[in-house]
Amino acid sequence: MANDEKELIRRLQAGETSAFRELVENHKRALFNLAYDLLGSAPDAEDISQEAFIKVYRGIGQFRGEAQLGSWMYRIVVNLCLNRRRKKALSEMELRENFEDDEKHEPIPASDHEANPEKATEAEIIRQHLRRALDRLSPQQRTIFVLRHDEDLSLAEISKILKISEGTVKSQLFRALRKLQEVLAFYKADLVS
């Protein structure tokens, strides 16, 4: 762990507000982006990233420095996002359509990834298919894939963040790849037909 980070942790543990602000300013975009990549919603990403900072603020006293501060914060965001997805799945996906009609709810908006599909090029359509395939992965597979592909973290870093072995990271990534392969196969079949 770098000396700068050690010093920042010391100041945080001493309760210095300026240290907490420094931490927030340094990591706000990374945590927001990670939450957005995992949830696909900007309001949720802001909410989750703020909640993560609050957890850091409250838990810094127990932080022993065994992991890097960044890894710890990533782990908090990942756990919060998994929890949020679970709750959303419960409250939105299981409701029938008439629920939406009765309550005059706004329909669940398509993610920003999928805007204006009719204007998309062929490559864009394939990209959207692949992105949708990621939504069908298990929460752990999707998280690992996002951390590797979107966040560009190494397998070792992912292993530390999620507290799983590198072997498990690789096997989950492989399954994610197989899912993408299936989607590509369907897409190619469509083109043939």
Added chain:
Amino acid sequence: MNHSPCKKYEARLTAKIFGELNAVEAGKLQEHLAACVRCSSFLAEMENALGQLGAPRRPQMPEHFWESYWHRLAQRLEKEERATPAREPAFGRLMNWLREKWIAQPLLIPLGRAAGILALLVLGVLVGHYWWPQDRNENQPMTHSTSPPMPVVQTRAEQWLERSKILLLGVVNEDLSGEVQPDFSHQRQVSRHLLTEARALNRELDPAANRQMLQLINQLELILLQIANLEAEHDLSAIELVREGVARNGLLLKINITELAQQAQQQNLTPIKPQRKSL
């Protein structure tokens, strides 16, 4: 055609695709790829797929969003801190010390930890015995402390629980044997409102201080979803499912227990602590 790679090379292929294969392993894989169409096709397909997937597309948040981020976070933190008073620092320090000295020592075997915890419990009992006078009931009457008013979200959670209980009682006790089949449209409507409020409560309740309440809300959400999705009429099999769910999970009992716990918390019946002598 969907090529399945050889199982033996799955890990190496994955590492290769994500650019994390060392030179030795890369050499071994290369030899295999030269002779295996399935693996080489898989590799090509996946490298192509990841290329097409590209970088994630994220919203470009305006600069003022980032400039005011700290301000919004500080406001939220302040609001949450007001709603849940911070843990006593001395207690926090004690917990840290215990973690460092006892719980986190890697050489301590589980039996040793258990013995340590037991010793602490015994110590706690002894300290408690000497700290409080023996005839505690006479000397220290229970009093209503002047605790701060309950946060709004707590009140909302209690009201939510009460409304859920009434709804469940109505569904559970509805007579389904009569000639006129009951109409559950009102219950559906109420369930939907309760689900909406449950989502808000899940966001707003502090998990540390409301673990039991949040668990109960999560369990009730499943039943409320079932009620919200009932057909307006004659959905007797679904009603039976709801009833089974309520009975199996003991939800009405849990609601009552949680309500009692909340009431006790409100009344805040605590013994008067002995006055410490100031130095």
